[in-house]
Amino acid sequence: MLTFSRWYRAPLRAANARFALVHADGTVTRARVYALNDYPSVADAIEAYLAGEQPPGKPMQVVLAVAAPVTGDQVTLTNHPWSFSIEALRQRLGLDWLRVVNDFAANALAIPWLSARDRVQIGAGSPVAEAPIALIGPGTGLGVGALVPLAGGATPIQGEGGHVTMAPANARESAVIDLMRKRYDHVSAERVLSGAGLVNLYNALCELDRTPAALFTPTQISNSRMWDENPQTREATAMFCAMLGTVAGNLALTLGALGGVYIAGGIVPQLGSFFAQSEFRTRFEAKGRLGAYLAGIPTYVIVRPLPALLGAAALLEQ
Numbered sequence: 001m002l003t004f005s006r007w008y009r010a011p012l013r014a015a016n017a018r019f020a021l022v023h024a025d026g027t028v029t030r031a032r033v034y035a036l037n038d039y040p041s042v043a044d045a046i047e048a049y050l051a052g053e054q055p056p057g058k059p060m061q062v063v064l065a066v067a068a069p070v071t072g073d074q075v076t077l078t079n080h081p082w083s084f085s086i087e088a089l090r091q092r093l094g095l096d097w098l099r100v101v102n103d104f105a106a107n108a109l110a111i112p113w114l115s116a117r118d119r120v121q122i123g124a125g126s127p128v129a130e131a132p133i134a135l136i137g138p139g140t141g142l143g144v145g146a147l148v149p150l151a152g153g154a155t156p157i158q159g160e161g162g163h164v165t166m167a168p169a170n171a172r173e174s175a176v177i178d179l180m181r182k183r184y185d186h187v188s189a190e191r192v193l194s195g196a197g198l199v200n201l202y203n204a205l206c207e208l209d210r211t212p213a214a215l216f217t218p219t220q221i222s223n224s225r226m227w228d229e230n231p232q233t234r235e236a237t238a239m240f241c242a243m244l245g246t247v248a249g250n251l252a253l254t255l256g257a258l259g260g261v262y263i264a265g266g267i268v269p270q271l272g273s274f275f276a277q278s279e280f281r282t283r284f285e286a287k288g289r290l291g292a293y294l295a296g297i298p299t300y301v302i303v304r305p306l307p308a309l310l311g312a313a314a315l316l317e318q
Contacts, residue, residue, distance in 0.1 A: 015140065017042070018306060019049040021059065022313045029053070031306055042084050043092050060096040063312040065106035067141060069160055075100055079140055099315060104145030105156035107264050107302075108135050109311030111147055112154065118304035119262070123281035125298035127260045134257035136161075136248050137265030138197070138240075142190035146255050153318075156311075161251065162190040169246055169283065173239065176204040189247045193240065195267065198222060202236040222271060241275055244268070245283030252297050253290060260298045269303050 020031040032049055039045040042064070050059070068077045076083040090098040111133055127133075130149045137143040144161030147154045166189045168174040180187045180200060192201055195218035202221050206213035211232060220226055220233070227234035244263070252261050261284075268275055285294045304310070 017045050018309065019046070019053075020309050020313075021053065021055055022316050026313070026317065028309060028313050031309055036080055036082065042082055043089055046093060058094070060094075061316060062093070062095055062098050063106070063315050064098070064100045065103040065308045065312050066100060067103045067143070070100050070102055070158060101156070101312075101315070102143075102145065102158040103308050104135055104137065104143035104264070105158045106308040106311035106315065107137065107143065107262075108133070108145040108147040108156040109154075109314045110302075110304075110307040110309075111135070111262055111311075113310050113314060114302065114304060114307070118307070119300040119302050120276075122263075122276055122299045122301060123284070125260070125296050127298055128258035131258035132255045133259035134248070134251045134255050134261045136244070136251055136261065136263055138193045138195075138244065138267045139265035140195060142188075142193045142197070142247075143265065144251065146257070147259075149259075157255075162193070163188045164247070164250075165189075166192055166243065167246065169242070169286070172208075173243065175208055176201060176239070179204045179207055189243075193244055193247060198236055198240055198267070201239050202232055205232040205235055205239075218267070222267065224274065237271070237274070238278060240267075241271070241278035241280045242283045245278075245280040245286075248280075248299065249284040249287055249294055252284070252294060253287060258297060260300060262300050262302055264302045264307060268301055275301065 015036065017034045017036055018031045019034065021029040023029070032052065034045050034049060036045070039048065066075060066077060067079060068075055073086050074083065075086060086098060086100050132149070133147040135143075135145040135147070142162030144159055146157035148157060166177060166187050168177045177187055180191060184191060191197055198218040198221045199216070202216060203213045209232060214230065216226070216233065222237045248261050248263070251257065281299065284299060285291050287294055
């Protein structure tokens with residue numbers, strides 16, 4: 001199994017690959033992490049992993065969960081130069097079976113296997129059984145997916161919803177988006193709801209306040225120890241949470257996600273109680289006449305590390 005990290009420093013680049021083995025009894029080995037920039041191709045990284053892991057038998061079935069659209073044989077990562085042919089990769093590795101899916105399809109497949117301790121509910125609401133479930137995750141980029149129940153079991157929806165157009169909800173956000181339009185031909189949700197998005201928000205707020213912007217990383221911006229001495233870092237983090245609520249609410253309405261909305265990715269779990277007390281849930285429900293509809297939909301933060309590996313293992317079981 002393989003997943004790509006979605007955390008980065010600008011410019012947008014995927015950072016790491018994570019590999020694990022699934023044994024015949026369904027147990028999963030501890031993941032090993034490999035920096036993408038250390039290897040010329042995905043095949044080289046996989047071969048390095050197998051050489052280091054030295055499994056007793058060569059794996060013949062592999063699932064790759066990648067941060068990219070998967071629409072045919074050729075796959076190109078959205079935020080990294082890696083590109084590969086699925087069939088050529090299968091042949092090079094000598095596999096019987098190779099399945100490549102979007103990383104948020106793998107995250108979605110993990111949801112039914114999450115325990116109560118793997119998630120934290122934000123706000124009220126109760127899930128409706130056999131209803132669609134939505135998934136959104138800010139990290140290196142903004143992943144979006146869904147899990148839809150079918151007669152033979154739930155199926156993941158692979159999409160690129162992180163690239164929808166970002167809509168501001170108040171005058172301050174409008175001013176930020178207006179500044180960003182001068183720099184980008186399209187201000188997508190990913191431009192604000194990602195690691196680089198936090199940097200974009202911070203830089204725009206500094207520009208609006210006529211305050212010099214420091215060269216902060218996303219981790220520094222979202223670190224509460226920075227907030228007193230640099231108030232734009234706190235406002236950027238708060239605006240990030242509120243905007244995520246806007247996009248998550250839109251996603252819930254679009255999918256009819258009465259089964260709940262799950263938040264994955266590397267950023268939100270690190271915000272802890274700040275996120276729970278932020279405007280996320282208020283903004284999630286702020287949809288006018290549909291406010292009561294959204295109030296009944298639960299929202300959860302996935303706190304289990306690397307849930308995509310759990311979803312990829314489930315796909316192997318299938």
